Amino acid sequence: MSTTRPYSPGDRGPEPGGASGVPGGVAPAGDAPDGGMAAPTAPPGSPGGGTRRLDFDGQSGVVPLARDFARQALYEWGWLPAATADRRAAAEDVLLVVSELVTNACLHAEGPDHMAITCDKKVIRLEVTDRGTGQPAPRTPHRAGRPGGHGMFIVQRLCLDWGVVRAPDVAGKTVWAELGTPA
Secondary structure (H helix, E strand, C coil): CCECCCCCCCCCCCCCCCCCCCCCCCCCHHHCCCCCEEEEECCCCCCCCEEEEEECCCCCCHHHHHHHHHHHHHHHCCCCCCCCHHHHHHHHHHHHHHHHHHHHHHHHCCCEEEEEEEECCCEEEEEEEECCCCCCCCCCCCCCCCCCCCHHHHHHHHCCEEEEECCCCCCCEEEEEEEECCC
C-alpha cells in the first residue's frame, strides 16, 4: 500500500525546500543551461550520485523524453552500462517506474510539470510533479489479464516505498517513488 510519508522510514527526513534544495522542489528552467535539464549535482559524501531535474514545460513526447533523461542520469551515475544482469534489471526497473509515473501524470493530471531524480548510495528517488487533484492508487482488485490500470500496481511492486506530497496552497502534487540501488 502506498504511504503519504515524504521519505522512507529511518531515512534522512525531509530535505529543506524539497528534494532539489530550492523552494518548490525544482530548479527553475532558466537555471538549467540545456533547456530545462539541470546538470547532476552530487550530494555531500555520495560519490557517483546526485540530483537531476527535468522541466516538461512546452515539451511534447514527455514519456520518452523522461525515459531518455533518466537513462542518461543512470549512465552518469555508473548504473549503465550494466556489468551484471542484476544491475541491468535495476536500471530497467527505474526506467519502467519513470514511464509509469509520467504516464499517470499525463492520463490523470493534465500532464507532468517536472521530474527530479536523486541518487545516493542506497536509494534512487523519482519525483514527478503535476497540477492534478486526484490521488494515485493501485486499482483494486488488480486484474492482471485486463489492459490498463497497472501503473501504480507496478510502481508498488518494484519500489521500496512510494507516496504523494502536497504543498499547502499550491495546486497539484508530487508523486515520489524510491528504489534500492544495485549492489
